[in-house]
Amino acid sequence: MRKWVSGFFIFLACSTTVAAESSANLEPIEPIPQQVTGLNADKLLLGAQLFMDQRLSKDETVSCASCHQLSGSGADHRIRSIGAHGHTGEINTPTVFNSALNFRLFWNGRAKSLEEQMDGPFLGTNEMGSNWAEIISKISKDPKYANPFRQLYPEGVTRQNIENAIATFERGLITPNAKIDRFLRGDSSALTATEKLGYQRFKTLGCVSCHQGINIGGNMFQTMGIMGDYFKDRGTPITNADLGLYTFTGKDSDKFVFRVPSLRNVALSAPYFHDGSAATLEQAVSTMAKYQLGRHLSKEEIASIVAFLKTLTGEKPPIVDQVINGKIK
Amino acid sequence: MKKFLILSIVALSFFFASLYFYSKSESQFSQTHQSILRLFYVSKNTEAELEDSMFESITLLAPTYDELVSNENEAEKICVEFKSPKYGLYLSKDGDLEKMIDVYCEELSKKIASVEIFKSKHAVLKNSYYFIQNAALEERKMSRSVRSKNDIFAEDLISASMAYTLISGSNAEGDLEKVLNEASTYEGTSPKLKAIIRHSQKILESKGIVDKLIREVAHAPTEGHLEEIRNTYLRYYEKADSTATFYRQLLFISSCLFFILIISNIYALWKAGQQLEIRVKERTKDLEDSSKIIVQQQQALITSAKLSSLGEMAGGVAHEINNPLAVISMRIEQLEESVNEGSYTVEEIKKTIQVVKRTADRIGKIVNGLRFFAREGRNTRTEPSLLGNIISETMSLCQERFISHGVNVEIKNTTSDDLQIDCRGVEVSQVLLNLLNNAFDAIQPLPEKWIRLEINDRDKMVEIIVTDSGHGIPVDLQDRIMEPFFTTKEIGKGTGLGLSISKGIIESHHGKLMIDNHSPHTCFMIILPKSKSSKDTQGVAA
Numbered sequence: 001m002r003k004w005v006s007g008f009f010i011f012l013a014c015s016t017t018v019a020a021e022s023s024a025n026l027e028p029i030e031p032i033p034q035q036v037t038g039l040n041a042d043k044l045l046l047g048a049q050l051f052m053d054q055r056l057s058k059d060e061t062v063s064c065a066s067c068h069q070l071s072g073s074g075a076d077h078r079i080r081s082i083g084a085h086g087h088t089g090e091i092n093t094p095t096v097f098n099s100a101l102n103f104r105l106f107w108n109g110r111a112k113s114l115e116e117q118m119d120g121p122f123l124g125t126n127e128m129g130s131n132w133a134e135i136i137s138k139i140s141k142d143p144k145y146a147n148p149f150r151q152l153y154p155e156g157v158t159r160q161n162i163e164n165a166i167a168t169f170e171r172g173l174i175t176p177n178a179k180i181d182r183f184l185r186g187d188s189s190a191l192t193a194t195e196k197l198g199y200q201r202f203k204t205l206g207c208v209s210c211h212q213g214i215n216i217g218g219n220m221f222q223t224m225g226i227m228g229d230y231f232k233d234r235g236t237p238i239t240n241a242d243l244g245l246y247t248f249t250g251k252d253s254d255k256f257v258f259r260v261p262s263l264r265n266v267a268l269s270a271p272y273f274h275d276g277s278a279a280t281l282e283q284a285v286s287t288m289a290k291y292q293l294g295r296h297l298s299k300e301e302i303a304s305i306v307a308f309l310k311t312l313t314g315e316k317p318p319i320v321d322q323v324i325n326g327k328i329k
Numbered sequence: 330m331k332k333f334l335i336l337s338i339v340a341l342s343f344f345f346a347s348l349y350f351y352s353k354s355e356s357q358f359s360q361t362h363q364s365i366l367r368l369f370y371v372s373k374n375t376e377a378e379l380e381d382s383m384f385e386s387i388t389l390l391a392p393t394y395d396e397l398v399s400n401e402n403e404a405e406k407i408c409v410e411f412k413s414p415k416y417g418l419y420l421s422k423d424g425d426l427e428k429m430i431d432v433y434c435e436e437l438s439k440k441i442a443s444v445e446i447f448k449s450k451h452a453v454l455k456n457s458y459y460f461i462q463n464a465a466l467e468e469r470k471m472s473r474s475v476r477s478k479n480d481i482f483a484e485d486l487i488s489a490s491m492a493y494t495l496i497s498g499s500n501a502e503g504d505l506e507k508v509l510n511e512a513s514t515y516e517g518t519s520p521k522l523k524a525i526i527r528h529s530q531k532i533l534e535s536k537g538i539v540d541k542l543i544r545e546v547a548h549a550p551t552e553g554h555l556e557e558i559r560n561t562y563l564r565y566y567e568k569a570d571s572t573a574t575f576y577r578q579l580l581f582i583s584s585c586l587f588f589i590l591i592i593s594n595i596y597a598l599w600k601a602g603q604q605l606e607i608r609v610k611e612r613t614k615d616l617e618d619s620s621k622i623i624v625q626q627q628q629a630l631i632t633s634a635k636l637s638s639l640g641e642m643a644g645g646v647a648h649e650i651n652n653p654l655a656v657i658s659m660r661i662e663q664l665e666e667s668v669n670e671g672s673y674t675v676e677e678i679k680k681t682i683q684v685v686k687r688t689a690d691r692i693g694k695i696v697n698g699l700r701f702f703a704r705e706g707r708n709t710r711t712e713p714s715l716l717g718n719i720i721s722e723t724m725s726l727c728q729e730r731f732i733s734h735g736v737n738v739e740i741k742n743t744t745s746d747d748l749q750i751d752c753r754g755v756e757v758s759q760v761l762l763n764l765l766n767n768a769f770d771a772i773q774p775l776p777e778k779w780i781r782l783e784i785n786d787r788d789k790m791v792e793i794i795v796t797d798s799g800h801g802i803p804v805d806l807q808d809r810i811m812e813p814f815f816t817t818k819e820i821g822k823g824t825g826l827g828l829s830i831s832k833g834i835i836e837s838h839h840g841k842l843m844i845d846n847h848s849p850h851t852c853f854m855i856i857l858p859k860s861k862s863s864k865d866t867q868g869v870a871a
Contacts, residue, residue, distance in 0.1 A: 028392040103398045112405075204463065206456035213393035220394050220448040226456075227527060257449070293456055294527055296520070 028203060030214040031181035032098070032264070032314065036174050046148045047169025048323040050162060055138045057084040057128035064121065064166070068096035070320045073268035074173065079276030087126040091241040092276040097317060098264050100171040102218035107241070107274040109221060109259030110248040114167035115160075132159045169323075175265055175314030183311070191311055198308025201301055206293050215262040216312060221245060224256045224274075227294030230287075231256065234277060241274060267310045281306045340590045344583040351576035361416060362566060368410055369559045375403045376440075376551060383444055383546060386451060387539075394448050404441050408434035426561050433554035440549040447542040454494065454535040457528040461490045464525050482508075482515050483525050490529040493536055505533050630830060650695055652729060653688040660684050694725055711838070713749040713860040714757075716791060717742070720784065723758045727765050736769060737779040744786045749860035752838050757857070760831040760842070761793065764853050767827065768797035771851065775799065790840075792856050799851035807844055 050056065051064045067081040067089075068074050074097030080089045091107050099105065104112060111117035121127040122135065139145050140157045153161040180199070182190035191199065202208055211217040224230050224244065231238050240247060245254035258274060272278035278287055285305050289297045297305075379400040385391035410416075411430050465487045471480065489508045493501040512526045664681045667673035720742065731738050750757070765780060772778045775798055783794040802810060810828050828842075835842040840857040 026389075026392045030393065030395065103402070204459060206459040209452040209456040209459070213395040213398075219398045220452065221445060222449050222452060226453050227531070253446075294460065294524060294531070296524075 027184060028208040028212040029180065029184060029216055031184045032101070032174060032176050032178070032214060034176045036172050036319075039168055039172055040152070042148060043152055043165050043168040044172050044319065045169075045323070046145070046152060047165035047167070048319075049145070050139070050166050051169050053139075055142075056122060056130060056135055058130045058134070059084045061085075062128060064096070067093045067121075067127075070096075070173075070323075071316075073097065073265050074099075075269050077270060079271050081127075083124070083127040084129040087129070089124075089126045090239065091274050092271065094261060095265060095269050096170055097173050097175050097314075098215055098218075098262055099173070101174075101215040102259065102262060103220070104218075104259045107258050107261075108244045108246075108248055110245070114170050115163040118163050118166060135159075135162065169319075172319045173317045175317055178264065178314035179311035180308075181314065192307070194304050194307045195311050198304035198306070199311075201305055202308050205289070205295060205297070205301075205305075207288070207305070210260045210292070211263050216264055217260045217262040220260050221257050222260050222292070224258055225291045228291045230291040233291075234275075239275075244274075263309060264312050264314060267313050281309055285309070337587075337590050337594060340583065340587040344580070344587045347576055347580040347583045351573065351580045365416055365562065368407075368416070369555065369562075372407045372411075372555055373552070375400060375407060376437075376555075379404050379440075379444060380546060383447060383543070386448075387543065397444065397448065401441055401444055404437060408437055426558065426565065429554060429558045429561060433551060433558060436549055436551045436554055440546055440551055443542045443545045443549075447539060447546065450535045450538045450542065453531060454539055457531040457535070458491070458494045460528040461487055461494070461525065461532065464521075464528075465491065479515060479518050479522055482511065483522050486512070486525055486529050490532045494532055502533070502537070505529065509533060627833070650692055652733070653691045653695075656688045657685050660688075695729075697722075697725075711751045711753055713751055714754040715746070716744060716748045716750055716784065717746050719752075719754050719758050719761070720782070722754075723761045723765070724782075726762060727769070731765075731769055731780065734769070734773075735778055736772065739779065739781045740784075741781065742784045744784050744791065748786065748791065750791060750838075750857050751860045752857065756834045757838070757855075760834050760855065761795070763827045763831050764795040764855075768795055768799070768851065771799045772797050786859075787856070789859055790856050791859055792854055794845070794852060794854050796848060796850050796852045801846070801849070801851050802844055804846075807846075810844075 051068075051070075054060045054063045054066070056063060062082075062084055067076050067083075069076055074095035075093045079092060081093045083089055094107060100114060104110070105114065105117040106120060111120065122130055122132070136157055136159065139149075139162065145157065149157050149161065152165075155161060179190045179195070183199075202211075210220060210222050213219045224242075231242055243255055245257040246252070248254070266272075267281060270279060270281070272281070272284040273287070278284035282302050285302050286297060289295045289302075379397070382391060382397040382400050386394060386397055391397070408430075411434065464483070468480070468484055468487060486505075486508050489501070489505040493505045509526070509529055512529075515522055515526070660681045664673065664678065667677055720740070724738070724740065728738055765782075768780045772780070777798045779798045781794075781796040783792075783796070785792045785794070832842045835855055835857070838857055840855060843854050843856075845852040845854045
């Protein structure tokens, strides 16, 4: 009887796996839109100027763009970024690219919108260390902002309007046409055999349980260390940042809970994890497999997944070049 | 009319009061009610979609949580919407409703939180299920002949895990638990088995949580709360709506009333207008009638005044006729005597005949003058008349009397004989006679008695001046003497109509009758336009 039952389930497992593989419209990853529409170009330009304005920080040494480097990955390559007065941040800088596609912001997902998120970097003592009164005063005094603010916002320079302008710019920072997007849109030659194998493994090994959807992550929370104690094995003391969502909600069940990060452009954004502990993709994949999937992956498996992860690199947001070259009207 | 006005004002205020209350009650509902109903609909729908997308994730129909995330966001917006100020005024009117919404929102956020945890736990479950699935595939590839105790245990564990993953139920959970209880004896045997055990443990753990979360989400009391809120709201709405309906009916009644009043007012106005028109017509007719009477009376007056002056003249006229009659009588008597004596001569007879003939002519003239005067002239049209004739006709009626009473009459006519004026000769003569008679009467008591009649040609006009030896009219009487019934004559002697009628007659001839104050004597002046056909004869002496 038991044999019969187990045989039935094994058969069921095989058939569901086959069904999942053959069904094209059940891809767990969605291509990113090729163009961002519906943004006010003037507000976007104003947001871009503010994004690159160092005066938003207390000592006027860092801008948003200092850590979220637009020419690179939308983040920097430090484990933890350097803020105003040379302070070091508490957590690895997440990328600003495609951030509008995340369902929550910050590693611990405490902000629900880009606007809400801005308090973090602006006011954080280890980041820009400023305050709104000072920011508004500095922006108000600059004649180059006077006109656009007056024209775009009836209330002029206010916290809401600064947030709105920067958020508008950030919503434009989408990296389209990654190889995977082209592949998902039907161009099967966009991926090599290894990359396809990597994608297949990404799905069957279970990575896709969390890294999924349009942003290949960024649509759910997950505990760091489901199948093993990551923090104990890491060997370094647990920091405030390691506590994740708990620092926001205070609930024990939220300890070590983080927003699942997007894997788009992951090949560009080393080091990895909230603590920047993984220097390479191979290391990150291996760590993830161990603590999140409860699996030990062979070198060959890791290599194919890394090959797949590299297909997630999109084009630089088209507006970045336009902003840099002053082409945005 | 006043009654209508008051009723209109009452109806109007009634109308505006109903309009005010109606618009107030209506505006609350027409604008917000639909949105609130929509909000209920959207809320219910969003919750249903949230549950749907959650079940789709469980059955793997939805390969990602993106749909679930967007439904989570939509659900979060519901409470923001419910508490938004645009409904706030309305939904907070009922304290219970506000509390209900608070409870609902609390339950809804719990539901959303459950969905959030579900995603994480379900991902873990899925992940372990993938592992077990892979393990099952590998198990199948293994040669059945060399199966160890470990292999059999792994197979049991895999099937129990898969059964529990795919079928919810206490039996499957119990079976997996039972198998896992034996796991401690196999641990440490092989890393592969170890991994299968760990994943099975994870399945047992997370499947329980996931099932619990599914139950929580599926049985969340939010739907009931929403229904309760909806019913409470609708009860409140119906109440308010019936008020609005009441005001609407009131508005209808008051507008009807107002309309009726307006119509009746218009009708009353129209009727009053018509009556007014009739009355105006009547009055106009009366006026026309009375003006006709006045004209008739005026004419009668003129006639009577004429007769009166005739009466006044009667004595004079008798005198005028008596004198020539006496002459005739005397001559005839003389002739009779001579015939009787036989001492008549042909010369005497011829002379007597001549005198009698002449005197009879004279009487004829006087009688002619009387007949001329007695003719009613009012209805006749003006016609060119020789002024000289009018003067002589008039004089013939009074000259004798004046002379016999010792009044010296001087006539000074500087106009030409053929000077004509457009007039009714009788009327002008009447005026002149009236003036002469007045003068005659006025100078009776005076020692010096004379009357002077002057006729002068003044370019296009003719002036006739009657001066007597009196010393003028006192200034305080001058204004009044032209008034009707004013007289200074003894009672019974004058009618007091003479001058006023004379003035009227002259003015009807486009002339003027006035008193000349510059003269030291009493002096009346008539100015009349010359006839257009009359030649300019100024400067020609009579």
